[in-house]
Amino acid sequence: MSTAENIDVTEALSRLYKAEDILLLCHKNPDGDTLGSAAALYHALTRLGKTAAVLCADPVPPRYDYMKLGLFDRSFEPSYVVAIDVAGIQLFGDAVREFSDRVDLCIDHHPSNGGYADALLLDGTAAATAELVYDMLCEMGAEIDPLVASCLYTGVSTDTGCFKFANTTARTHIVAAKLIEAGADVAHLNSVLFENKSRSRLAVEKLALENLEYHFDGRCALTHLTKEEIAATGAQPDDLEGVTGMPRAIEGVSVGITMRQQPAGSYKISVRTELGTDAAAIAAHLGGGGHKQAAGCELLGSLENAKAAVLAEVEKVLCRGS
Amino acid sequence: MSTAENIDVTEALSRLYKAEDILLLCHKNPDGDTLGSAAALYHALTRLGKTAAVLCADPVPPRYDYMKLGLFDRSFEPSYVVAIDVAGIQLFGDAVREFSDRVDLCIDHHPSNGGYADALLLDGTAAATAELVYDMLCEMGAEIDPLVASCLYTGVSTDTGCFKFANTTARTHIVAAKLIEAGADVAHLNSVLFENKSRSRLAVEKLALENLEYHFDGRCALTHLTKEEIAATGAQPDDLEGVTGMPRAIEGVSVGITMRQQPAGSYKISVRTELGTDAAAIAAHLGGGGHKQAAGCELLGSLENAKAAVLAEVEKVLCRGS
Numbered sequence: 135m136s137t138a139e140n141i142d143v144t145e146a147l148s149r150l151y152k153a154e155d156i157l158l159l160c161h162k163n164p165d166g167d168t169l170g171s172a173a174a175l176y177h178a179l180t181r182l183g184k185t186a187a188v189l190c191a192d193p194v195p196p197r198y199d200y201m202k203l204g205l206f207d208r209s210f211e212p213s214y215v216v217a218i219d220v221a222g223i224q225l226f227g228d229a230v231r232e233f234s235d236r237v238d239l240c241i242d243h244h245p246s247n248g249g250y251a252d253a254l255l256l257d258g259t260a261a262a263t264a265e266l267v268y269d270m271l272c273e274m275g276a277e278i279d280p281l282v283a284s285c286l287y288t289g290v291s292t293d294t295g296c297f298k299f300a301n302t303t304a305r306t307h308i309v310a311a312k313l314i315e316a317g318a319d320v321a322h323l324n325s326v327l328f329e330n331k332s333r334s335r336l337a338v339e340k341l342a343l344e345n346l347e348y349h350f351d352g353r354c355a356l357t358h359l360t361k362e363e364i365a366a367t368g369a370q371p372d373d374l375e376g377v378t379g380m381p382r383a384i385e386g387v388s389v390g391i392t393m394r395q396q397p398a399g400s401y402k403i404s405v406r407t408e409l410g411t412d413a414a415a416i417a418a419h420l421g422g423g424g425h426k427q428a429a430g431c432e433l434l435g436s437l438e439n440a441k442a443a444v445l446a447e448v449e450k451v452l453c454r455g456s
Numbered sequence: 457m458s459t460a461e462n463i464d465v466t467e468a469l470s471r472l473y474k475a476e477d478i479l480l481l482c483h484k485n486p487d488g489d490t491l492g493s494a495a496a497l498y499h500a501l502t503r504l505g506k507t508a509a510v511l512c513a514d515p516v517p518p519r520y521d522y523m524k525l526g527l528f529d530r531s532f533e534p535s536y537v538v539a540i541d542v543a544g545i546q547l548f549g550d551a552v553r554e555f556s557d558r559v560d561l562c563i564d565h566h567p568s569n570g571g572y573a574d575a576l577l578l579d580g581t582a583a584a585t586a587e588l589v590y591d592m593l594c595e596m597g598a599e600i601d602p603l604v605a606s607c608l609y610t611g612v613s614t615d616t617g618c619f620k621f622a623n624t625t626a627r628t629h630i631v632a633a634k635l636i637e638a639g640a641d642v643a644h645l646n647s648v649l650f651e652n653k654s655r656s657r658l659a660v661e662k663l664a665l666e667n668l669e670y671h672f673d674g675r676c677a678l679t680h681l682t683k684e685e686i687a688a689t690g691a692q693p694d695d696l697e698g699v700t701g702m703p704r705a706i707e708g709v710s711v712g713i714t715m716r717q718q719p720a721g722s723y724k725i726s727v728r729t730e731l732g733t734d735a736a737a738i739a740a741h742l743g744g745g746g747h748k749q750a751a752g753c754e755l756l757g758s759l760e761n762a763k764a765a766v767l768a769e770v771e772k773v774l775c776r777g778s
Binding site: 296297298299300302303304305307308310311312314315320321324328329330331332333336339340343344346352379383384385386 | 618619620621622624625626627629630632633634636637642643646650651652653654655658661662665666668674701705706707708
C-alpha cells in the first residue's frame with residue numbers, strides 16, 4: 135500500500151534546497167542507472183555547498199569508478215534520505231536497513247514503485263531515472279559538465295540496452311543528444327558498457343551455446359548450466375544474468391529458457407518470451423512469477439526432472455497460443 | 457581522382473525535381489543504410505508523381521521487405537541515375553555495371569567517397585546516409601510517415617550499431633527522436649535488427665569461442681574457422697562478418713584476430729584493435745590494409761603457418777606500443 139505523497143520536480147527541488155546532510159541510497163546489485171543518477175545528483179548537491187554522500191549495499195563495479203561517487207563513510211549524520219531508482223524497500227539490501235525505513239524522498243521511474251517513501255517523484259514513462267534527474271538538474275540550472283553528462287548518459291544508455299529496448303522513447307534520444315553536446319564521453323562509455331566482455335562471460339556464453347537444445351519445432355530454445363560448469367568458468371552473477379536473453383533471441387524461438395543450478399543444487403529458471411507468449415503463465419504454474427515477457431521460478435530435483443517440468447508448461451502455453 | 461561537382465541539399469533537390477525516370481542504386485551486399493536511404497527517397501519521389509525504382513547487385517535480405525522498395529524491373533529506361541551510400545565505383549557490383557559509370561548524383565556520408573559521380577552530395581560528419589536523406593526530405597517538405605520513418609531509422613541505427621559506435625553524434629540521436637515521433641516502429645525494428653540471431657550465426661559464435669586462444673599475456677585474442685567448420689554451420693557471409701568483432705571485445709585484449717578459411721583454402725584475416733594500437737600496420741606487413749582500428753589481409757598456406765605469420769606482426773606492434 136503506497137503511503138507516499140506524489141510530488142513534482144519543482145517540489146522535490148524545493149525540499150532538496152532546504153535539506154542538509156543528504157544521504158543518497160542506491161539499490162542493491164547496483165546498475166548504471168541507480169549509480170549514474172545518484173552520482174549526478176551528488177555532484178549537483180555538493181556544488182551547492184551541501185554535505186552529501188552515496189550509499190549502496192553492494193560494492194560499486196569498477197567500470198563506474200569514473201563517476202567519482204562520494205561514498206558514505208559515516209563522517210556525518212544523515213538528516214535527509216533520498217532513494218534513487220529503488221522501486222521497493224526490499225531492493226535496498228540488508229546492509230542499509232537502518233536508513234531504508236526512513237526515506238524522505240524517492241526519485242524513480244518504475245511504475246511498480248511501492249510508495250515506501252514520505253514523498254515520491256515518479257515518472258513511469260521515463261526509460262531511466264537518469265532522464266528524470268536530467269530534468270531536475272535543468273530546472274536547478276545546475277552545470278551539466280562532461281562528468282555529470284557521462285553519469286547521466288550511463289543511466290539512460292544502460293537502462294535501455296543502448297537505446298535498443300522497447301522502453302526507449304523520442305525523449306530518451308533527445309536527452310542523450312543533450313548529454314553528448316554537454317561532453318559525455320560516449321565513445322569510451324559505449325565501448326566499456328556495451329562492447330567489452332570478461333573472459334568468464336565468454337566462457338559462460340560458450341557453455342550456454344554448447345548446452346543449447348531446441349524443442350517443439352524450434353519454438354522453444356533451452357540451455358542449462360550446472361553448478362560445476364559455472365564454477366569452472368569463474369563467472370560472476372553479472373556474467374550469468376547476461377546469457378538469459380540468448381535463447382529467446384534465436385530466430386523462430388517464442389520461448390527461451392535458461393536453467394542455472396544454484397550452489398545448493400536447485401535450478402533457477404529464467405523464462406523469456408516473444409510478444410504474444412506469456413512468460414509469467416509458464417513460471418506461475420511452477421511456483422514463480424514475473425512479467426509477460428520475462429519471468430522466473432526455482433525448481434528442486436535433478437536437471438532432467440526440472441527440464442521435463444518446465445517443458446510441460448512451455449508446451450501448454452505454446453499450444454494455447456497457436 | 458575525384459571529378460565530381462560538390463553540391464548541397466538544395467541543389468541536389470533542385471536536380472531531383474527536374475529529373476524523370478530516376479534509378480536509385482544501392483551498394484552490393486546491401487545494408488540497412490543503403491536500402492533504408494534509397495527506400496525513403498524512392499517513396500518521396502514516387503509521391504511527387506515521378507517514376508523511380510531501386511537497383512542493387514545483390515538480393516535484399518528479407519528483414520528489409522517491410523520497406524516496400526520498388527525494385528527496378530526494366531519497365532522504364534532510366535534517364536537520371538542516383539547512387540546512395542556508395543563510396544566507390546567498385547562497390548556497385550558487376551550486375552549493375554551498365555549504370556554505375558553514368559551516375560548523375562551520389563548521396564553519401566563516407567569521407568573516402570571516390571567522387572565518381574557527376575555531382576556529389578557528401579556529409580562526412582553524418583553517421584549514416586539516412587541522416588542526410590532525412591535533411592533532404594525535411595527541406596522537400598515531404599511527409600515522413602511511419603513507413604518512411606522506419607526506413608530512415610533502419611539506416612541510422614544499423615550504421616551506428618544501435619547508437620553504440622564512435623560515429624554516433626548528438627545529431628544522430630536528434631534524428632532518431634524525430635523519426636520515433638513520426639511513427640518509426642522502433643521496438644520491432646530493434647528486435648529484428650539487433651536482437652534476433654539465426655541458428656547458423658549462433659553455431660558460428662560457438663565455433664569461434666571453441667577455437668579461441670589467447671597470446672602475449674592475453675593482449676591478443678585469436679580465433680579461426682576452417683572451411684569445413686564453416687560449411688557445417690550453414691553460415692551466410694553475414695553470420696561470419698558478425699563474429700569478427702568478438703575477440704577484440706574481450707576485457708584486456710588490444711588486438712583481436714579472426715581467421716576465416718576461404719573455399720579455395722586461403723585464410724582471410726580480420727584484424728581489430730583498441731584505440732592506440734594500429735590494425736593497418738599489422739595487415740600492411742602481410743600484404744593487406746585498412747584503417748587504424750579495423751584492417752584485413754589474406755594469407756595462403758596452412759593454418760599454423762598463417763597463424764604464426766599473423767602473430768609475429770601482432771607481437772611487433774604490441775612491443776612497439778608498450
